[in-house]
Amino acid sequence: MNLYEIIFYFFAAITVGSAAIVVFSRNIVYSAFALLFTFFGVAGIYVLLNADFLAITQLLVYVGGILVLLLFGVMLTTNTVSLDVKPGSLNVLPAVSVVAVIAGLLGGVYWTSDWFVSTQMGELMNQTTSKEIGNALITTHVLPFEIASVILLVAIVGAAMMARREKVN
Amino acid sequence: MTITLTHFLFISAALFSFGLYAVLTRRNAIMVLMGIELILNSANINFLAFSRFGGMNLEGQMAAIFVIILAAAEAAIALAIVLNIYKRFNTVNVDEISYLKD
Numbered sequence: 001m002n003l004y005e006i007i008f009y010f011f012a013a014i015t016v017g018s019a020a021i022v023v024f025s026r027n028i029v030y031s032a033f034a035l036l037f038t039f040f041g042v043a044g045i046y047v048l049l050n051a052d053f054l055a056i057t058q059l060l061v062y063v064g065g066i067l068v069l070l071l072f073g074v075m076l077t078t079n080t081v082s083l084d085v086k087p088g089s090l091n092v093l094p095a096v097s098v099v100a101v102i103a104g105l106l107g108g109v110y111w112t113s114d115w116f117v118s119t120q121m122g123e124l125m126n127q128t129t130s131k132e133i134g135n136a137l138i139t140t141h142v143l144p145f146e147i148a149s150v151i152l153l154v155a156i157v158g159a160a161m162m163a164r165r166e167k168v169n
Numbered sequence: 170m171t172i173t174l175t176h177f178l179f180i181s182a183a184l185f186s187f188g189l190y191a192v193l194t195r196r197n198a199i200m201v202l203m204g205i206e207l208i209l210n211s212a213n214i215n216f217l218a219f220s221r222f223g224g225m226n227l228e229g230q231m232a233a234i235f236v237i238i239l240a241a242a243e244a245a246i247a248l249a250i251v252l253n254i255y256k257r258f259n260t261v262n263v264d265e266i267s268y269l270k271d
Contacts, residue, residue: 008172012180019187019207028197035203038184042210045180048172049217051230054237058213061237066206066244073199073248077255090264095193103186110178117174118224132227133234141231148238155242162249 008048015041028078032071039063053130177218184211198251198261202244209240 014037021034039062046055137145184207191204213233220229255261 005170005172008176012176015180016183016187019184022203022207023187023191023195028200031200031203035206038207038210042184042214045177045214046217049177049214049221051217051221051233054213054217054230054233057234057237061241062206062210065241069244069248070199070202070206073202073251076252077199077261079260090194090196092194095190098193099186099190102189103182106182106185107179110175110182115174115222117222129227129230133230136227136231137234144231144235148235151242152238155245159245159249162246163252 004048007044011041011044011048014038015045028074029071032067032074035070036063036067039067050125050129052128053133174218174222177214181211181214181218184208184214196262196264198254198263198266199248201263202247202251205247206240206244209236212236 018034018037018041022031022038025031025034039058042062043055043058046052046058188204188207188211191207192201195201195204213236216229216233216236218229220226220233223229251261254266258266260266
């Protein structure tokens with residue numbers, strides 16, 4: 001039980017436990033904060049997978065961007081006037097059966113497949129990945145990079161235009 | 170036991186199942202968005218696990234970077250849509266958003 005395994009089980013427990021709280025909690029603000037811990041756990045798993053740049057990007061973009069957006073959405077759309085007694089989730093039994101089937105299929109395929117695990121480790125095992133990712137973004141992956149820039153521009157303009165306040169005449 | 174590829178794949182399968190349950194079951198539109206983010210994170214873990222255990226190249230990490238970018242853009246657009254729905258229907262309950270026109 002070396003350090004790698006201890007850290008792996010720790011982050012795995014944080015991730016899966018927080019994901020369960022996200023999905024099964026009645027209060028949406030509890031779910032949003034459990035989602036924060038899920039993102040932290042996933043960033044820890046990224047570090048264990050030698051993806052250090054991606055772990056920091058995950059923290060910046062997901063926790064600092066998307067989670068803040070979700071919390072703003074929660075704050076702006078809660079109807080505190082009418083407190084309804086309807087349940088928070090519907091169609092529980094068909095959903096549980098479908099999810100159990102899919103989880104069983106995925107787990108079975110992952111368990112019984114003879115995965116090709118490459119025994120030769122490249123030289124990327126002992127260095128940080130930022131420089132290599134920067135090189136790859138400009139040389140071999142420049143087309144998705146440019147398209148991603150255009151997508152982000154369109155998303156910014158579209159979201160700002162859709163969410164603006166209407167002019168009061 | 171040493172941590173192999175299947176450990177990470179099981180984590181990603183668990184996250185995917187939870188995200189799928191949230192998308193299928195929850196009533197609030199923002200909970201559905203949280204489920205979608207869980208599904209995207211599980212796909213990212215899959216990409217990175219295969220990238221690391223399949224020869225330690227960078228292809229999986231490039232794919233994961235673009236998944237994160239697209240997830241951010243999609244979350245912004247989806248929340249703008251949810252805000253408009255709230256302005257129009259005064260609720261974000263996905264059951265009651267069922268009329269195309271008033």
